[in-house]
Amino acid sequence: MSETENVATLTCPTPDERPDLWPWSASREDGVLRVGGVDLTSVAADFGTPTFVLDVEAMRGRARVWASAMAEEFWDGYGMSGGDAFYAGKAFLSADVARLVAAEGLGIDTASLGELSLALRAGVDPNRIGLHGNNKSDAEIRLALEAGIHRIFIDSMDEVHQIERIAADLGVVAPVMVRLKSGIHAGGNEYIATAHEDQKFGLSLATGQAYEAVAAIKDAAHLDFRGLHSHIGSQIFGTEAFAEAARIVIDFAALLKAELGLDVPAIDLGGGVGIAYTGQDPVPTSPVEVARALATVVRERCAHHGLPIPHVSVEPGRSIAGPSMVMLYRVGVVKDISLEDGGVRRYVAIDGGMSDNIRPVLYDAAYTATLANRDPAQASSLARCRIVGKHCESGDIIIRDIDLPADITGGDLLAVPAVGAYGYSMASNYNMLTKPGVLAVEDGVARWFIRPQTVDHLLALDAGLE
Numbered sequence: 235m236s237e238t239e240n241v242a243t244l245t246c247p248t249p250d251e252r253p254d255l256w257p258w259s260a261s262r263e264d265g266v267l268r269v270g271g272v273d274l275t276s277v278a279a280d281f282g283t284p285t286f287v288l289d290v291e292a293m294r295g296r297a298r299v300w301a302s303a304m305a306e307e308f309w310d311g312y313g314m315s316g317g318d319a320f321y322a323g324k325a326f327l328s329a330d331v332a333r334l335v336a337a338e339g340l341g342i343d344t345a346s347l348g349e350l351s352l353a354l355r356a357g358v359d360p361n362r363i364g365l366h367g368n369n370k371s372d373a374e375i376r377l378a379l380e381a382g383i384h385r386i387f388i389d390s391m392d393e394v395h396q397i398e399r400i401a402a403d404l405g406v407v408a409p410v411m412v413r414l415k416s417g418i419h420a421g422g423n424e425y426i427a428t429a430h431e432d433q434k435f436g437l438s439l440a441t442g443q444a445y446e447a448v449a450a451i452k453d454a455a456h457l458d459f460r461g462l463h464s465h466i467g468s469q470i471f472g473t474e475a476f477a478e479a480a481r482i483v484i485d486f487a488a489l490l491k492a493e494l495g496l497d498v499p500a501i502d503l504g505g506g507v508g509i510a511y512t513g514q515d516p517v518p519t520s521p522v523e524v525a526r527a528l529a530t531v532v533r534e535r536c537a538h539h540g541l542p543i544p545h546v547s548v549e550p551g552r553s554i555a556g557p558s559m560v561m562l563y564r565v566g567v568v569k570d571i572s573l574e575d576g577g578v579r580r581y582v583a584i585d586g587g588m589s590d591n592i593r594p595v596l597y598d599a600a601y602t603a604t605l606a607n608r609d610p611a612q613a614s615s616l617a618r619c620r621i622v623g624k625h626c627e628s629g630d631i632i633i634r635d636i637d638l639p640a641d642i643t644g645g646d647l648l649a650v651p652a653v654g655a656y657g658y659s660m661a662s663n664y665n666m667l668t669k670p671g672v673l674a675v676e677d678g679v680a681r682w683f684i685r686p687q688t689v690d691h692l693l694a695l696d697a698g699l700e
């Protein structure tokens with residue numbers, strides 16, 4: 235690819251052009267990108283790179299919007315039974331984030347002993363915590379029951395017996411919801427679509443597994459049936475798939491009432507609302523749109539079946555954390571590679587890579603990027619570039635194709651938006667690279683939410699070095 239052929243079609247939108255892609259505070263001043271009132275050149279100088287930069291007010295605001303949307307659309311004044319949101323901690327979780335979303339009225343859903351322990355130690359009300367997982371350990375279940383969390387999501391018949399056993403041993407009654415496999419296939423990638431039959435999550439409606447599990451819970455002395463759960467996938471745009479999932483869940487609730495005489499007091503319709511990662515992605519569906527679509531279906535189907543309207547919750551994660559964070563890299567080597575067709579590809583190497591953003595490799599996810607230390611709009615020409623990491627892996631590609639200033643050089647700073655969900659939380663130490671820290675910025679002040687690892691942290695676990 236030459237420097238001019240088809241160039242300028244893959245540039246990164248500015249915060250003004252696509253505010254949904256960036257933290258709300260993102261802007262340029264004298265050409266330098268700023269987030270949370272802090273310019274990113276100062277972040278690089280004072281805190282180093284690579285660094286995740288989290289706009290605290292953006293995350294707080296996104297959490298608040300979800301809480302408000304669910305509370306309004308499911309307000310009892312509208313004939314509903316209440317609604318709320320539980321932040322999906324798997325997207326990104328730290329003690330400060332747990333406190334932040336809790337303060338905005340959200341609960342927290344966890345999916346491991348680590349996530350559950352962090353939420354509890356951060357001071358989150360146990361009655362606002364849920365526990366997910368397709369293969370929960372006894373330790374996870376025991377901690378959940380001892381802490382008195384709000385709900386445990388049953389994912390298999392094995393778990394019905396497992397949770398009953400542990401609850402009996404502790405002398406408590408376990409609050410449980412049943413995760414359904416609704417048959418809906420939705421999401422941006424096969425591995426993030428989670429409600430079709432051939433995958434590990436949930437109990438099938440089609441084969442009768444879910445019905446069997448609910449019946450067993452009804453007969454269990456130490457299990458309290460709290461309701462039904464459905465999560466159909468991730469990175470979903472529009473409301474149709476969510477509405478269809480809600481219809482299926484309410485119809486199953488009617489079956490349980492008719493055949494088992496069992497009321498379904500609550501339903502959780504999961505998460506999965508998509509976000510934009512590049513300028514080519516559509517503007518995401520808003521929380522209000524999702525909440526209103528769900529409320530409409532729940533109201534209609536409950537009226538059709540003559541059921542009381544259940545309490546309704548959802549589990550946003552990506553849509554809260556994702557656009558609230560940018561990744562800041564420093565450019566290292568820049569080199570042009572001659573291609574067999576006579577073209578040239580410009581490789582731009584950064585000081586991070588697949589260890590801090592595995593999604594392009596794992597899901598073929600697309601991202602965009604812009605220069606943070608100077609305004610790319612002032613460049614005299616652009617070049618089609620490939621952004622690559624520093625790992626010993628040819629597939630270590632963060633952005634396959636992007637148009638950047640042709641004079642990009644070592645020392646420039648690159649900012650990648652929309653990395654807040656599953657960037658840090660899926661980070662690794664491949665090649666023994668250290669994990670970057672998460673730097674929180676707000677009102678011109680920067681502080682660590684999560685400190686960066688050091689080589690000493692890594693070597694401290696090696697018993698051979700003691």
